Ligand SMILES: Nc1ncnc2c1ncn2[C@@H]1O[C@H](COP(=O)(O)OP(=O)(O)OP(=O)(O)O)[C@@H](O)[C@H]1O
């Protein structure tokens with residue numbers, strides 16, 4: 001099976017350990033939500049997958065086309081080249097470059113060959129980016145900047161998109177649109193998505209499966225059917241009402 005498999009992951013910052021024995025899988029074509037209130041380790045897990053945080057134990061592997069590639073210990077740009085597109089928390093755009101320049105910067109390695117095709121795809125997915133292609137990224141609205149951050153990851157020709165809290169700082173209606181667009185990447189473009197979110201109502205509506213992180217451990221793995229009972233479990237776990 002193609003996908004990303006994290007097993008027994010332990011990681012943190014210096015002497016402070018944040019993740020304890022974390023195991024998750026993201027299969028090709030799935031939309032997996034990583035839920036948890038703030039400070040519970042969502043970004044740390046995504047940063048470990050992307051190579052920004054070094055695990056002290058466990059493994060992170062990409063299984064694709066019969067190959068198994070260890071990601072832990074590799075540099076972030078290598079991990080992107082292997083097909084993991086990353087949309088960081090807080091977007092991290094280059095504010096004084098234009099929309100198009102931000103997109104161009106992301107196209108490196110094997111994605112350079114797909115540049116024109118990827119740019120068309122981004123502009124087709126996010127019309128506003130096409131209209132505003134010459135506008136400075138820093139002068140766009142929060143929602144537009146989030147679209148640009150997602151488009152930038154699409155420029156790397158990803159197999160899997162790792163998206164960290166796309167809803168942060170956005171008005172509820174904009175959040176709904178954003179999550180719907182990410183969902184379309186999965187359903188219409190057959191993309192594989194791993195998305196961290198605190199605002200779990202929107203996330204569980206679109207996700208195929210979900211994990212709940214609390215104090216750096218996976219306390220619930222909702223394997224299928226995000227029904228009313230699963231919602232209650234998630235709510236209780238996130239609010240710490242066990
Ligand atoms: N660079 C860092 N150095 C030291 N500690 C950190 C660092 N980044 C995060 N932490 C700590 O690690 C823990 C988990 O933080 P993390 O950012 O992974 O949580 P999160 O679930 O993504 O939260 P949020 O929803 O607010 O983004 C917190 O206690 C946080 O203070």
Ligand SMILES: [Mg+2]
Pocket residue numbers: 042043044089164165
């Ligand atoms: Mg975070």
